[in-house]
Amino acid sequence: MAAQDTKVQTRAKGQATADRVRAAAMKRFAQAGYAAVSMREIASDVGVRPGALYNHFQTKQDILNDLMLGHMAQLLDAWETADFPDHMDALERFVRFHVRYHLERADEVFISYMELRNLEPDNFETIETERRKYEAILTEILEKGAQDGRYTPEHPKVTTRAIIAMLTGIPAWFRESGPLSKSDIEDHYVNLVQNAVLRAPGQSPRETG
């Protein structure tokens, strides 16, 4: 039993260290960029010698990959389980979700967009697949809206990218101490996005066609 306990304890300790490695790497990668961060710095943040990192991650690349995989999984999961008032339409839901999530996880998001090029090809492919899944959510919303005649029908994939780029740029300049609250930001972006894609009245295909 003592041995069992020890094992459990050890595993728990290892888990805790791995998590601290992730946290330290996340902060450092977000601030300085993957290439500019050394394993020594991460180890020092964690309070451990560099060699010890290799008990938890096989390479530096694996840390990055782990962070990005985790981020995409959590992002998609968070969307699945997000809760909104019934009356809210899908586009508004998506915008509010995205802004909120990205403002709360600025580091993850930043890395996720900046460090794509530092992923080795295999890892990149996997992440890209996940990213496309996420983008597909918005594209689908836009396409459905176009079919309904509510949204303009042109190039929904391009519009997806335009909207996501617009939203994703927020954490780069947003400061809690600024004049606008997170909720102000959400509202403003909902307006911008809705206006951008809404079909103007009198232009509905039914009427013009």
Next chain:
Amino acid sequence: MAAQDTKVQTRAKGQATADRVRAAAMKRFAQAGYAAVSMREIASDVGVRPGALYNHFQTKQDILNDLMLGHMAQLLDAWETADFPDHMDALERFVRFHVRYHLERADEVFISYMELRNLEPDNFETIETERRKYEAILTEILEKGAQDGRYTPEHPKVTTRAIIAMLTGIPAWFRESGPLSKSDIEDHYVNLVQNAVLRAPGQSPRETG
């Protein structure tokens, strides 16, 4: 006169090398990121030994700074001298200019947004000042439009950033070989942006106030 010629020739050769350094660094920085590019690689691209780079730039940082300063100066200058049909309104001009310029200079633009954090504080300040000048152009357009009642009046600075983020993201995914031409892209983004900020008819302050 012969001596004069010699000097001119020598200096011209140096100028040419410096330009090739700029070009090589631009490509490499855009592809791999500043931190991941070595002076050796740049030198090798240029066809020169690493030490020779230091005849033209004092440090690697200076190369980055030179590229970013040059980009901002050219961007602002290009805006000043851009030529558009008289009937085109300012917002459309800006969007078309930005999309066009950024699609033609994808590398410069990419570096300009990605490598800001790798600028040393002094250099960063200078670049930021230039960037704010550029953003101010769009903010002013939005503010004037709001005064005229054509554009929604809320948070023109935030809207500026939203629009610029949206436009600047284009080169990240655009491919010549894709289904849309550069001109298609321009048209689509003009629509998105105009819709995003246009005040809906029947909502004009004159009529409602």
Next chain:
Amino acid sequence: MAAQDTKVQTRAKGQATADRVRAAAMKRFAQAGYAAVSMREIASDVGVRPGALYNHFQTKQDILNDLMLGHMAQLLDAWETADFPDHMDALERFVRFHVRYHLERADEVFISYMELRNLEPDNFETIETERRKYEAILTEILEKGAQDGRYTPEHPKVTTRAIIAMLTGIPAWFRESGPLSKSDIEDHYVNLVQNAVLRAPGQSPRETG
């Protein structure tokens, strides 16, 4: 216990390497001068790759500083614990001690005098303090002798430097294979120094004053 042994062994190995670094650096610095010795050379002498040196010393400067601090500490300690016949007077003790010590540790001594200018300011200050302690020993001997009327009373600090310069120059030319033994040298310098500072008979303050 096995783990304990391992740690002790590992640490002992590191200690041994550090000592070999010190020994190699000492020889090289003494022969070629600090600035002319490369970390590569030291590493090669030690039988290790250059990077491994940095497990033991943070910088090249730290190696120099370590050597000089060690030398001064050992010098002062050796004086404290030196053993001489009871009848021998303090000046003779000092001269014999200094000559002997410096002939046995020619490299340390040489570095200690030659490389002062290569110490960074903070390190220099610390070493200078130690050096002044050592000089103070001789100055005090001269001052006491002057009070007793045995030694000439003029400028004991200058005389200190004169004597130490004279003695310290020995290793620069002394060769074991030369006509004089170390002990001959000692005797000769004791004579020179004693004569230099002895008050001539008939000049004693008692008699003349």
Next chain:
Amino acid sequence: MAAQDTKVQTRAKGQATADRVRAAAMKRFAQAGYAAVSMREIASDVGVRPGALYNHFQTKQDILNDLMLGHMAQLLDAWETADFPDHMDALERFVRFHVRYHLERADEVFISYMELRNLEPDNFETIETERRKYEAILTEILEKGAQDGRYTPEHPKVTTRAIIAMLTGIPAWFRESGPLSKSDIEDHYVNLVQNAVLRAPGQSPRETG
């Protein structure tokens, strides 16, 4: 005549540059040591590009060699032409000459002692020959004095080195602003040296033999 004038002027200009190179190198070598001084630094002091130095000296080593050869030649020449009161004995002359010369040319002297090891073998040999000539002057004085019974007869060559080391160490600590003037220093060292080698009365070979 114009061409002639030009040549003369050019040669004079070159001579002047060479002299400024010597002066700059002297200061730098004295302060930082030969190995730690770069041709770039010297060139910058002179106000010229590094390549230009090679119009005046074939290598960095040649500058050092030139300085040391010049120093030894001037030292020996200065001794030949030095002027002293008739009544002054040879030993006092030598001490006063040496102290004076070394206090006035601290940089030359310092380099001359510190940078011997940085001379390539051939250059070293030449300089050593000159140095031995200079030391021979003092040795001869001591030997003559020993024959006369005025000086102790032991090991005049060792005594030579002791005295020269003692005297040569002065510029290392002497400061104009200190409590002693150059002339005080001279007097004090004359005393020390004379006492060191004077045969005590009642010990003269005539009387004891």
Next chain:
DNA sequence: GATGAATGAGTATTCATTCAT
């Protein structure tokens, strides 16, 4: 005599990683 560009070798130091313990 001087320049600006270039070389080729070298500098101290840092890197991700390995591994015996």
Next chain:
DNA sequence: GATGAATGAATACTCATTCAT
């Protein structure tokens, strides 16, 4: 799981020197 020592390759940058002009 963690350590301390080590590796082998890389880093930005500097060096003395050359040379066409």
